Amino acid sequence: MAKKIMIAGYGSTGAYVLDFLARTKGIENFEIVVATRSIEEAQKRVNMTLISAGLMGYYPNISVISTDFNNVEATAELLTKIKPDIIAYTGRFMKGFKYGEFSYPNEIGYGVWLPLAIPLIYKVMQAVKLSKIDAKVINTSFPDGVCPALESVGLAPFTGAGNLNHLIPRIQMGLGKKLNVSPQQVDVLMLGSHFLNTYVSKEASAKGSPYYMECKVNGEKVQGISDEEIFNLAKMSTVSGPTRNLMISSDVAKITQSIMFNEGFLMHLPGPNGLVGGYPAKIFEDRIDMILPEGISLEKAIEINAGNLRFDGVEDIKDGKIYFTDDVIEKMKKVFALNYPKSIKVEDCEAFANEIKKTLENYE
Numbered sequence: 001m002a003k004k005i006m007i008a009g010y011g012s013t014g015a016y017v018l019d020f021l022a023r024t025k026g027i028e029n030f031e032i033v034v035a036t037r038s039i040e041e042a043q044k045r046v047n048m049t050l051i052s053a054g055l056m057g058y059y060p061n062i063s064v065i066s067t068d069f070n071n072v073e074a075t076a077e078l079l080t081k082i083k084p085d086i087i088a089y090t091g092r093f094m095k096g097f098k099y100g101e102f103s104y105p106n107e108i109g110y111g112v113w114l115p116l117a118i119p120l121i122y123k124v125m126q127a128v129k130l131s132k133i134d135a136k137v138i139n140t141s142f143p144d145g146v147c148p149a150l151e152s153v154g155l156a157p158f159t160g161a162g163n164l165n166h167l168i169p170r171i172q173m174g175l176g177k178k179l180n181v182s183p184q185q186v187d188v189l190m191l192g193s194h195f196l197n198t199y200v201s202k203e204a205s206a207k208g209s210p211y212y213m214e215c216k217v218n219g220e221k222v223q224g225i226s227d228e229e230i231f232n233l234a235k236m237s238t239v240s241g242p243t244r245n246l247m248i249s250s251d252v253a254k255i256t257q258s259i260m261f262n263e264g265f266l267m268h269l270p271g272p273n274g275l276v277g278g279y280p281a282k283i284f285e286d287r288i289d290m291i292l293p294e295g296i297s298l299e300k301a302i303e304i305n306a307g308n309l310r311f312d313g314v315e316d317i318k319d320g321k322i323y324f325t326d327d328v329i330e331k332m333k334k335v336f337a338l339n340y341p342k343s344i345k346v347e348d349c350e351a352f353a354n355e356i357k358k359t360l361e362n363y364e
Contacts, residue, residue, distance in 0.1 A: 002031045002061070005256060006084035006135075008069065008124060009091025010036035012242035013140060015045050016249030017088055017256075018062070022053035024257055027060045033082055034064045069120050075127035079135070086259055087128070087137045088252050089157070091120050094357055099142075102360065104202070106335050109313025109328045110142070110194055116357070117142035118149060119350040125155035138255050139271065140248055144193045144278060144305070145314050145322070147271025153320045153346050156274030158259075159288055161251035163197045164190055164278030165268040167234065170201070171215065174233030178225070179217055187216045189293045190268060191301050193277035193308035204231040210307040214293045258283040266291060276317060277305020320346050336363060 005021065007014045018034065021027060036042045043064050053060060067078055069091060099110045121141050128135055136158040139147060143160020150156050167190065172183035179186075190196075192211035199207045205228070215222040215230065222230075238244065251267070258265040262285035270278040272288045279301055280291045292301055306316075313328030321343045329340045336359050344352055 002029060003086075003260065004031045004033060004082060004084040005086045005088065005260070006033045006035055006082065008035050008087050008089045009120075010034050010042045010045070011090065011092065011095065011245075013245040013249050013252070014088070014090040015049070016246055017090060017252045018046065018049050019052075020249060020253035021256060022049050022060045022062070023056060023058050024253075024260075026261065027058060030061070030260065032060055032062045033084065034062065035067045035069075035078070036064065037066065037068060039064050039066045069123055069127070072123050072126045072130065075124065076130035079127055079131040079133050083133050084135050086256055087124070087135050088140075088256060089121050089124055089137060090140050090249075090252065091124075092141065093117070093119050093353055094360070097360070100198070102363070104198070106331065108331045108335065109311060109325065110198065111145055111309060111312035111314035112324065112328045112332055112340065113356075114142060114145050114149065114314065114322050115344060115349040115352045117146050118346060119353055121146060121157070122150060122155065122346060122349070125150055125157060129155060136259055138252055140252060142194065143271035144276065144309060145271075145312075145317065147274050148276040148317045149322055149346050151274025152318060157271070159255065159269045159273070159281075159283070160271035161255055161269070162248040163194045163270045164192050165251055165270075166247050167197055167200055168268055170234035170236060171213075171230060174235075175215060175217070175222065175225075175230060178233055179222075181217055185218050187219075189214045189280045189291070191277070191279060191293075191296070191304045193305050193312065194270070195308050195311040197278075200231050200234065204228070204235040206231070207311065209311040210304045212293060212296060212301075212304055255283055259285055262286075264289075275302060275305070277302070277309055279305070322346070322349075336360075 093116045099113050103110045139157040139160045147160050172186040175186045176183040190213045196211050264282040269281045282289045313325050315325045316323040323343045332338045332340045
């Protein structure tokens with residue numbers, strides 16, 4: 001029986017993921033199911049994927065089904081029927097919402113948006129548990145904080161995708177150009193959360209947040225180049241808007257391929273196995289192996305990542321609760337007139353998310 005991949009949510013990220021997977025060697029041996037609310041519009045986009053993949057000699061088996069992930073019981077029934085081996089969750093509570101449009105200009109930690117990031121993937125994971133299927137779930141919704149939050153209630157996805165991993169090719173290309181070597185000759189191991197990726201990408205600075213970085217060329221550690229210079233070498237301008245989702249979609253596609261073919265691909269994962277922040281790891285069909293830098297224990301890696309996430313406004317995540325820093329609580333009150341609690345339960349995020357959503361929709 002062919003293994004099945006479900007793309008849960010079909011905005012620009014899900015569409016790009018499908019485009020990439022449709023051009024994967026051996027994809028004909030898998031079934032891909034696109035689960036979305038609007039079948040008619042999704043089918044048109046899927047048809048473009050099928051035609052363009054066919055022009056390149058690939059003929060994937062893709063179907064589109066209608067579902068509402070807000071309905072846990074109905075989703076569980078669907079999962080029981082389809083039995084996907086991999087679920088790539090690419091949905092959003094607020095369609096088109098970009099954290100940076102509100103956080104970066106106001107210097108507010110992105111962690112305040114966890115109540116928005118949690119509700120739908122929380123319901124997907126509840127449905128997975130209820131269905132009793134054995135599916136590897138890939139989460140694209142703020143995984144540095146969402147995955148450990150869900151882990152604290154026994155519902156952690158297999159891994160997240162994005163964030164820290166987006167720095168790696170920038171660094172490889174920047175160092176490669178300076179040292180006159182191919183980017184493929186540059187190996188990078190990093191530890192760091194969403195905050196690190198945001199500010200290194202935007203300002204070529206870690207802004208004082210804790211992280212770890214090790215760069216090697218042909219197996220030898222890079223000497224005589226500071227982290228600050230490396231970050232500046234890695235700085236490059238990119239487009240804004242939905243096209244930026246090409247990065248997160250590339251992550252999801254590569255993780256999916258590594259699970260599909262048990263290839264043990266090395267990449268940087270946010271929230272692997274429910275851990276806080278991002279880590280270098282190898283992905284297999286049935287497990288994730290952490291590939292930590294020499295001399296760095298898992299406990300130390302977690303400490304670094306938890307510290308980095310505090311710069312994003314998340315003080316702690318434990319016992320089914322998210323704790324916010326006093327700084328972001330004050331800023332959300334000042335900028336948005338929103339009364340953030342010191343802590344919020346995972347199960348209460350949706351109710352508060354609706355309050356946040358209403359505020360942002362009226363914000364100018």
